[in-house]
Amino acid sequence: xxxxxxxxxxxxxxxxxxxxxxxxxxxxxxxxxxxxxxxxxxxxxxxxxxxxxxxxxxxxxxxxxxxxxxxxxxxxxxxxxxxxxxxxxxxxxxxxxxxxxxxxxxxxxxxxxxxxxxxxxxxxxxxxxxxxxxxxxxxxxxxxxxxxxxxxxxxxxxxxxxxxxxxxxxxxxxxxxxxxxxxxxxxxxxx
Amino acid sequence: xxxxxxxxxxxxxxxxxxxxxxxxxxxxxxxxxxxxxxxxxxxxxxxxxxxxxxxxxxxxxxxxxxxxxxxxxxxxxxxxxxxxxxxxxxxxxxxxxxxxxxxxxxxxxxxxxxxxxxxxxxxxxxxxxxxxxxxxxxxxxxxxxxxxxxxxxxxxxxxxxxxxxxxxxxxxxxxxxxxxxxxxxxxxxxxxxxxxxxxxxxxxxxxxxxxxxxxxxxxxxxxxxxxxxxxxxxxxxxxxxxxxxxxxxxxxxxxxxxxxxxxxxxxxxxxxxxxxxxxxxxxxxxxxxxxxxxxxxxxxxxxxxxxxxxxxxxxxxxxxxxxxxxxxxxxxxxxxxxxxxxxxxx
Numbered sequence: 001x002x003x004x005x006x007x008x009x010x011x012x013x014x015x016x017x018x019x020x021x022x023x024x025x026x027x028x029x030x031x032x033x034x035x036x037x038x039x040x041x042x043x044x045x046x047x048x049x050x051x052x053x054x055x056x057x058x059x060x061x062x063x064x065x066x067x068x069x070x071x072x073x074x075x076x077x078x079x080x081x082x083x084x085x086x087x088x089x090x091x092x093x094x095x096x097x098x099x100x101x102x103x104x105x106x107x108x109x110x111x112x113x114x115x116x117x118x119x120x121x122x123x124x125x126x127x128x129x130x131x132x133x134x135x136x137x138x139x140x141x142x143x144x145x146x147x148x149x150x151x152x153x154x155x156x157x158x159x160x161x162x163x164x165x166x167x168x169x170x171x172x173x174x175x176x177x178x179x180x181x182x183x184x185x186x187x188x189x190x191x
Numbered sequence: 192x193x194x195x196x197x198x199x200x201x202x203x204x205x206x207x208x209x210x211x212x213x214x215x216x217x218x219x220x221x222x223x224x225x226x227x228x229x230x231x232x233x234x235x236x237x238x239x240x241x242x243x244x245x246x247x248x249x250x251x252x253x254x255x256x257x258x259x260x261x262x263x264x265x266x267x268x269x270x271x272x273x274x275x276x277x278x279x280x281x282x283x284x285x286x287x288x289x290x291x292x293x294x295x296x297x298x299x300x301x302x303x304x305x306x307x308x309x310x311x312x313x314x315x316x317x318x319x320x321x322x323x324x325x326x327x328x329x330x331x332x333x334x335x336x337x338x339x340x341x342x343x344x345x346x347x348x349x350x351x352x353x354x355x356x357x358x359x360x361x362x363x364x365x366x367x368x369x370x371x372x373x374x375x376x377x378x379x380x381x382x383x384x385x386x387x388x389x390x391x392x393x394x395x396x397x398x399x400x401x402x403x404x405x406x407x408x409x410x411x412x413x414x415x416x417x418x419x420x421x422x423x424x425x426x427x428x429x430x431x432x433x434x435x436x437x438x439x440x441x442x443x444x445x446x447x448x449x450x451x452x453x454x455x456x457x458x459x460x461x462x463x464x465x466x467x468x469x470x471x472x473x474x475x476x477x478x479x480x481x482x483x484x485x486x487x488x489x490x491x492x493x494x495x496x497x498x499x500x501x502x503x504x505x506x507x508x509x510x511x512x513x514x515x516x517x518x519x520x521x522x523x524x525x526x527x528x529x530x531x532x533x534x535x536x537x
Contacts (some may be wrong), residue, residue, distance in 0.1 A: 016258075020348045072221075186479075
């Protein structure tokens with residue numbers, strides 16, 4: 001049975017302390033590197049990439065009627081009566097984009113102001129979040145980023161459609177919601 | 192009854208009490224009324240997942256302290272305690288990861304997201320798994336004990352890393368203590384959560400101690416085996432009962448709801464069958480019935496039974512409520528196996 005001779009034990013303790021510090025450093029670096037990518041880091045990609053976890057802040061869209069052109073497909077959505085961080089857009093022209101004809105649309109902004117336009121299947125979105133969910137200002141999304149695909153956003157004005165911008169597209173597979181807001185809600189019970 | 196039998200009896204009693212509180216929590220504990228994703232009942236995992244996570248940290252702390260004492264003073268007892276604490280800590284850390292993943296699949300949209308704390312606990316687990324490999328690979332028992340104790344001290348660095356992980360990065364899906372404390376500070380939450388954490392930790396420590404006793408060749412009383420089997424069976428029954436609404440299908444998510452002026456539910460929009468108008472308005476099974484003008488039932492998983500709305504706890508709650516007694520029962524079962532005697536130095 002092990003007895004633990006004291007001399008070698010103290011040397012081992014010194015070795016353990018050094019190793020502790022080394023492992024602590026490695027652990028801290030690993031955690032720091034597991035931080036989610038910011039939207040601003042998407043600029044580095046030249047080719048489509050899947051399975052990315054990206055964080056950004058949502059941009060509030062002013063009230064109005066919008067049109068979104070992705071290739072030859074056009075989607076339309078309305079925001080109102082107040083500004084909102086997202087809307088559900090319906091395909092009105094052109095071929096389908098994916099498995100759905102409706103998409104939750106929101107613009108994500110990175111730390112340096114870089115913006116991407118995120119699209120999330122409306123069916124999945126409503127199924128997970130309900131009919132009119134509240135979106136946090138800061139979100140983390142998982143999905144595919146395609147720097148070669150751009151969405152052009154227009155808003156209807158009395159003078160005609162006005163181009164708001166061209167955004168690279170982020171196809172959302174999941175919204176990885178932080179649960180911080182959840183804990184600020186009052187408590188409920190099942191009666 | 193000798194002291195060892197009394198200790199086993201105390202453990203079994205505490206486990207049963209802990210499981211009872213867990214079941215009470217599943218059916219009666221409060222949860223956040225409105226959540227950003229998924230079923231609010233998934234947050235009942237607060238009372239199941241977090242106590243185990245805390246217990247694993249305490250166990251690894253026990254291993255850390257025992258390892259230092261062993262290295263400074265020697266003594267086979269401390270070496271056995273290190274091994275006992277690390278073994279139980281590893282079991283609890285595995286449960287923490289699995290229970291967390293089950294919860295995250297609903298509340299975070301994905302079972303694994305490389306969240307900083309998720310990553311930290313995984314690193315912690317991997318670090319301590321190396322302890323067993325190291326110990327088994329050294330033939331000289333003295334050297335094995337010394338080196339593995341030194342490693343147990345070093346591996347403890349992963350505990351503060353995983354605990355502090357949400358603060359080390361700009362975005363984490365795990366809440367910080369500040370935002371978490373807002374909910375957990377409520378008296379109706381604390382009165383269930385605190386006893387759960389204390390019991391889970393005490394049970395974990397006692398099991399680790401008993402594991403170290405078994406390493407010394409001191410066996411459990413014969414009835415401990417039956418107690419272990421009974422607790423495993425209890426866990427399975429609990430899981431089946433909590434998950435029973437899923438059997439037979441018909442579980443859907445509430446996407447929208449219409450309330451009458453006095454807060455009763457008149458109709459629902461469900462994820463499967465769409466709009467359902469109830470034969471007559473029914474009281475909301477979730478209380479209070481609304482929050483900021485939004486019906487509280489939205490987001491919940493429900494089953495319509497004879498015009499009644501039954502709220503279904505998310506499957507992760509059933510899994511985690513069952514897994515805890517099953518795991519503890521399996522540990523008891525293992526402890527009741529006749530031990531192999533190690534070579535003892537006179």
